[in-house]
Amino acid sequence: MNHRIVVLGAGYAGAIAAGRLAKRLRREDVHLTLVNAEPDFVERVRMHQLAAGQDLKPRPLADMFQGTGVRLRVDRVTAVDVEAKTVALKSGDELAYDTLVYGLGSAAADHGVPGVAEHAYELASRPGALRLRERLAELGAGARVLVVGGGLTGLEAVTEIAETRPDLDVALAAREGLGGWLSGRGRSHLRGVVERLGITVHERAAVERVEAGGVVLEGGRAVGADVTVWTAGFAVHPIAAASTLEVSGTGQIVVDATMRSVSHPDVYAVGDAALAMGPGDKPLRMSCASGVPVAWQAADAIAARLTGRKIPKAPLRYFNQCISLGRRDGLIQFVTADDRAKGSLLKGRTAARYKELVCKGAVWGVAHPTLGLPVRRHRMEREAAAEGRAVEATA
Numbered sequence: 001m002n003h004r005i006v007v008l009g010a011g012y013a014g015a016i017a018a019g020r021l022a023k024r025l026r027r028e029d030v031h032l033t034l035v036n037a038e039p040d041f042v043e044r045v046r047m048h049q050l051a052a053g054q055d056l057k058p059r060p061l062a063d064m065f066q067g068t069g070v071r072l073r074v075d076r077v078t079a080v081d082v083e084a085k086t087v088a089l090k091s092g093d094e095l096a097y098d099t100l101v102y103g104l105g106s107a108a109a110d111h112g113v114p115g116v117a118e119h120a121y122e123l124a125s126r127p128g129a130l131r132l133r134e135r136l137a138e139l140g141a142g143a144r145v146l147v148v149g150g151g152l153t154g155l156e157a158v159t160e161i162a163e164t165r166p167d168l169d170v171a172l173a174a175r176e177g178l179g180g181w182l183s184g185r186g187r188s189h190l191r192g193v194v195e196r197l198g199i200t201v202h203e204r205a206a207v208e209r210v211e212a213g214g215v216v217l218e219g220g221r222a223v224g225a226d227v228t229v230w231t232a233g234f235a236v237h238p239i240a241a242a243s244t245l246e247v248s249g250t251g252q253i254v255v256d257a258t259m260r261s262v263s264h265p266d267v268y269a270v271g272d273a274a275l276a277m278g279p280g281d282k283p284l285r286m287s288c289a290s291g292v293p294v295a296w297q298a299a300d301a302i303a304a305r306l307t308g309r310k311i312p313k314a315p316l317r318y319f320n321q322c323i324s325l326g327r328r329d330g331l332i333q334f335v336t337a338d339d340r341a342k343g344s345l346l347k348g349r350t351a352a353r354y355k356e357l358v359c360k361g362a363v364w365g366v367a368h369p370t371l372g373l374p375v376r377r378h379r380m381e382r383e384a385a386a387e388g389r390a391v392e393a394t395a
């Protein structure tokens with residue numbers, strides 16, 4: 001019987017893993033199934049654009065995987081039994097596997113803050129972004145929108161909303177200082193953009209609870225809002241933690257350097273769902289930036305083990321943080337391998353164009369899972385860094 005590989009989740013990580021496995025293995029040797037709850041590929045990195053009213057290109061998974069040998073199954077995973085090696089689906093069907101690739105991604109994390117589920121909007125998922133889009137469209141001039149979360153998603157969301165709707169009164173609540181992890185020049189560019197867009201920033205503002213009319217900060221200060229947008233991090237779905245897989249305190253599957261579960265060698269985890277260690281022995285953060293190379297790594301390791309070849313190593317390191325600041329501005333903060341800001345950066349329109357290229361490149365990578373993305377990335381990196389030096393020299 002063919003070796004049965006079941007890939008769960010067709011986000012960036014799962015879709016790339018499935019496509020790469022299809023290219024690396026012979027169709028007569030494997031039976032490759034990709035399960036996803038929705039029929040199309042969702043560009044999660046553009047959810048703030050969707051929420052702000054932009055329309056995204058539909059990307060049906062059936063078209064993307066046509067002719068690849070990957071069998072697409074649109075269904076929702078409800079449970080995984082890693083002892084019986086089966087996956088339960090919402091339709092009532094059950095899939096048996098020999099190798100499982102778990103890539104179910106993540107959703108918005110409320111961190112147990114009261115009122116988030118009842119009163120806040122999120123944009124970590126497409127349904128969430130669409131709900132927020134609808135609500136923003138209802139708002140009249142002067143209505144107050146508060147984005148909670150000063151991380152990458154919060155910055156992208158607050159600037160996108162403020163740029164699209166200059167008639168709104170837009171604010172950001174950040175637990176730390178604004179862009180505190182960026183380089184000095186990165187922080188000052190961010191501050192300039194935020195001022196230009198008229199965004200009020202509440203720094204060192206930890207939200208204690210969300211209410212219908214805004215939030216209450218630690219210390220008791222209230223910040224009023226007609227719409228509160230919650231972007232304070234991601235949490236994984238509870239399916240892995242409900243199985244006998246070894247998971248971390250965050251519910252992510254603990255894996256080795258080949259993305260193989262440390263407790264169940266026939267299970268691999270990729271993307272946000274995996275707890276993988278990166279350079280400096282730091283866990284890779286939930287991101288597309290690390291989700292893509294770990295998907296290459298998992299697929300290559302599976303293919304190598306099944307065919308008796310040497311396991312190649314994907315570059316599990318960071319190069320940059322790409323932050324859109326509306327459609328016409330951005331910030332590309334170059335970072336060390338373990339994600340700490342370096343002095344070099346790109347900003348303004350150059351950065352906005354670079355970020356757009358990265359987003360397009362990520363989708364391209366899903367459709368072309370084996371075609372030398374690391375090489376393109378290094379080249380882009382060198383070109384952008386060269387351009388960045390020129391930009392900085394004239395700034």
Ligand SMILES: Cc1cc2nc3c(=O)[nH]c(=O)nc-3n(C[C@H](O)[C@H](O)[C@H](O)COP(=O)(O)OP(=O)(O)OC[C@H]3O[C@@H](n4cnc5c(N)ncnc54)[C@H](O)[C@@H]3O)c2cc1C
Binds near residue numbers: 038
């Ligand atoms: C607004 C926003 C901007 C971002 N910007 C960036 C950025 O600039 N750079 C960056 O590196 N990262 C960014 N991220 C983070 C990035 O989007 C995620 O880290 C990335 O999508 C994770 O990829 P993944 O494949 O693990 O999961 P996902 O992309 O979440 O994909 C998971 C897939 O699994 C499916 N699924 C989930 N549950 C089930 C189930 N029970 N049954 C069947 N299918 C299921 C989902 O439908 C989805 O297709 C951003 C995120 C957001 C929300």
